[in-house]
Amino acid sequence: MRKSSVPGRKNSAYLFLAPAASILLLVLMVPIFNTLRLSFFEWTMRALTEPPTFVGFRNFRELFGSANFQESIRVTITFSLSVVAIELLLGTVLALLLEGEFKGMRLFRTLFVLPIMIAPVVVGIMWRFMYHPSYGKINYFLGFIGLGPYGWLSNPDLALRSVIIADIWQWTPFVFLLVLAGLQGVPKDVMEAATVDGTNYFQTLLYIKLPFISAVLGITAVLRLIDSFRSLVVIYNMTGGGPGVSTEIMSIHLFKTAFTSQRLGLASAVAVILLLLIAVFASVFIRNSLKEERR
Amino acid sequence: MTFQTRRRISMSVKYVMIILWSALVLFPIYEMVSTSLKLPVDAFKLPPDWIFWPTLVNYREVLFESNFLRFFTNSVLVAVISTTVSVGFGAFAAYSLARWNFGGKKTAIAGILLLRMIPEVILAVPVFTMFNRIGFIDSGRTGLILVYIALNLPFNIWVLRTFIMELPYELEESAIIDGCTDVRVFTSIVLPLIGPGLAVASIFTFRIAWNEFILSLVLTNRFTRTLPVAVSLFLTDTGTEWGKITAIATVIALPAFIFTFAAAKSIIMGLTAGAVKG
Numbered sequence: 001m002r003k004s005s006v007p008g009r010k011n012s013a014y015l016f017l018a019p020a021a022s023i024l025l026l027v028l029m030v031p032i033f034n035t036l037r038l039s040f041f042e043w044t045m046r047a048l049t050e051p052p053t054f055v056g057f058r059n060f061r062e063l064f065g066s067a068n069f070q071e072s073i074r075v076t077i078t079f080s081l082s083v084v085a086i087e088l089l090l091g092t093v094l095a096l097l098l099e100g101e102f103k104g105m106r107l108f109r110t111l112f113v114l115p116i117m118i119a120p121v122v123v124g125i126m127w128r129f130m131y132h133p134s135y136g137k138i139n140y141f142l143g144f145i146g147l148g149p150y151g152w153l154s155n156p157d158l159a160l161r162s163v164i165i166a167d168i169w170q171w172t173p174f175v176f177l178l179v180l181a182g183l184q185g186v187p188k189d190v191m192e193a194a195t196v197d198g199t200n201y202f203q204t205l206l207y208i209k210l211p212f213i214s215a216v217l218g219i220t221a222v223l224r225l226i227d228s229f230r231s232l233v234v235i236y237n238m239t240g241g242g243p244g245v246s247t248e249i250m251s252i253h254l255f256k257t258a259f260t261s262q263r264l265g266l267a268s269a270v271a272v273i274l275l276l277l278i279a280v281f282a283s284v285f286i287r288n289s290l291k292e293e294r295r
Numbered sequence: 296m297t298f299q300t301r302r303r304i305s306m307s308v309k310y311v312m313i314i315l316w317s318a319l320v321l322f323p324i325y326e327m328v329s330t331s332l333k334l335p336v337d338a339f340k341l342p343p344d345w346i347f348w349p350t351l352v353n354y355r356e357v358l359f360e361s362n363f364l365r366f367f368t369n370s371v372l373v374a375v376i377s378t379t380v381s382v383g384f385g386a387f388a389a390y391s392l393a394r395w396n397f398g399g400k401k402t403a404i405a406g407i408l409l410l411r412m413i414p415e416v417i418l419a420v421p422v423f424t425m426f427n428r429i430g431f432i433d434s435g436r437t438g439l440i441l442v443y444i445a446l447n448l449p450f451n452i453w454v455l456r457t458f459i460m461e462l463p464y465e466l467e468e469s470a471i472i473d474g475c476t477d478v479r480v481f482t483s484i485v486l487p488l489i490g491p492g493l494a495v496a497s498i499f500t501f502r503i504a505w506n507e508f509i510l511s512l513v514l515t516n517r518f519t520r521t522l523p524v525a526v527s528l529f530l531t532d533t534g535t536e537w538g539k540i541t542a543i544a545t546v547i548a549l550p551a552f553i554f555t556f557a558a559a560k561s562i563i564m565g566l567t568a569g570a571v572k573g
Contacts, residue, residue, distance in 0.1 A: 011395065011397065012391070012395075012477040013391045013394075013395035013397045014397065016387045016388060016390050016391035016481070017387070017388050017391040017392070017403070019384040019387060020384040020385060020388035020448050020452060021388065021403075023384065023444055023445050023448060024406075024407075024410060024445055024448055026441075026445075027422070027441050027442055027445035028410055028413065028445050028446075029410075030421075031418050031421035031425060032413070032421070034421040034424075035417065035420065035421050038420070048424065048427065094312070094316065097309065098309055098312065098313065102306070102309065104310075104313065106559075108313050108317065109559065110555060110559040111317055111320055111321065113555045113559050113562050113566075114320065114321075114324065114551065114552070114555050115320060116562075116566065117502060117551035117554055117555050117562065118324070118506075118548050118551045119506035119548065119551070120506065121523040121526060121527055121544075121547065122327070122506075122523075122526075122544045122547050122548050125327070125526065125530065125540060125541070125544045126323040126324065126544070127323060129326060129327065129330065129541070130326060134339075135338075135339040135341065135537075137322075137326060140341055140342075140343075169319070169320070169323065173320070174566060177563055177566055178566065178567055181567045226414075229416075230416075232416055232509065233508045233509055236508075236509075237508075237530065251414060251416045254416055254417075254419075255416055255509065258419060258420045258423075259419075259513065267420050268421075271416075271417050271420065274414070274416075274417060275413075275417060278412050278413070278414070279409070281412075282408070282409055282412040285408070285412070286405055286408045286409060289408055290401075290404070290405065
């Protein structure tokens with residue numbers, strides 16, 4: 001590590017940092033600060049040229065009194081917890097079943113990267129087509145076993161489940177790849193010792209593998225939880241948050257408050273609540289990363 | 296049961312799972328691509344023609360009847376410029392954070408990790424009002440490019456820093472003793488050695504800039520729009536033109552296909568960065 005106190009040398013640390021730092025400051029940090037500030041103001045899209053009016057905590061009071069916002073909290077919790085739980089379970093089970101090198105594994109892992117790389121807009125379009133009530137292939141296949149047709153995206157009772165399925169399709173591979181990477185870190189000698197001692201599959205799973213990957217699982221859960229707020233693009237292109245508000249997760253509610261209802265102050269209040277949630281989850285992740293730093 | 300038969304059974308279970316799951320992963324993608332290659336009359340036929348003559352008619356229509364080329368050019372420009380700048384500035388900052396100790400370094404690192412978590416939608420309102428005030432939204436693509444540079448910097452700095460920290464310091468040290476400036480040391484010694492890191496950073500930045508929807512929707516007009524916004528507007532305007540929609544969607548997904556098959560290893564490295572000890 002180069003120290004700033006090396007004699008005769010100028011410290012260039014800040015010089016190297018400056019371009020990135022100034023962009024981060026201007027385009028991320030100042031806007032985030034403005035969001036915090038704006039959440040205490042009333043400002044509409046129609047009167048952008050006029051200065052915002054200070055209203056104290058009125059936006060937050062309005063939010064918590066609003067049935068739509070309460071519903072969007074409920075939808076967010078259902079959506080985020082469902083996708084994280086199911087993806088974690090499915091991804092872990094698949095990783096445990098498929099760990100180890102064998103023929104075809106490389107191609108398989110490659111295929112699994114695909115859904116993660118495809119644009120959320122495209123994922124939304126793909127699934128909207130799959131769910132189409134008359135030409136969608138899901139209803140077509142279900143027809144063979146005498147089920148349906150269902151209005152996957154038009155039935156308010158089904159729509160949230162349908163967008164959850166699309167998210168599971170896109171992000172289970174992410175959990176799978178992370179858990180697989182975590183499993184590769186299980187020390188070989190420990191596994192060998194266990195085999196010599198005659199432990200069976202479930203014993204090694206319960207007492208060696210799962211404890212070993214528990215840290216990875218925790219981090220993966222936090223990352224997925226934070227990223228599930230980003231699923232708005234897929235949902236927006238599948239249902240637009242509807243029917244009614246049945247798939248309107250908080251990030252969609254924020255977007256609609258700002259650009260449909262055109263109330264920028266109120267939307268900023270939603271953003272602040274979202275930021276607080278993220279900060280809570282992110283602090284877990286950051287503490288872990290900084291711990292790695294110290295080692 | 297002998298060891299051999301047990302092994303054989305476990306292998307067959309593995310392959311059944313793989314085939315099943317690959318089918319589930321690939322089917323929606325297949326549906327999109329195959330619909331884009333069918334005539335509209337054939338696209339909705341049930342039972343579907345599993346074997347068919349592909350036609351490029353949807354692609355031709357998209358190319359000539361809409362502003363596709365304009366939006367495609369916008370997308371390419373925005374993605375290429377923001378990737379170059381974001382990875383470049385990211386590498387500079389990463390070098391600083393990897394090789395020097397300075398006041399506020401801990402805070403900077405924690406800040407970078409925190410900024411990486413910010414969802415795009417949070418920025419929609421404040422960035423829109425800021426860019427609207429200074430006229431960025433009507434003037435072109437600068438605003439969108441700036442946002443994408445910023446959004447990707449935290450990840451790029453983080454990934455490139457780990458790559459730099461793994462380099463032996465002796466190389467740089469001897470260059471410094473020989474009188475190289477810090478910038479020279481960085482450009483001619485460090486940069487060439489972190490090629491794989493630069494690849495990871497570039498792929499992930501390109502992915503965000505090429506795929507991003509919500510900020511592009513807010514920060515562009517009908518001239519500066521990128522492909523994801525263009526295809527989404529198709530969806531609401533003409534809900535039944537699935538041929539054209541899937542054609543544009545396939546074009547948007549093309550870089551994803553290419554990156555996945557050309558650089559799956561780099562992508563997996565990037566996905567696991569920070570979550571799994573590498």
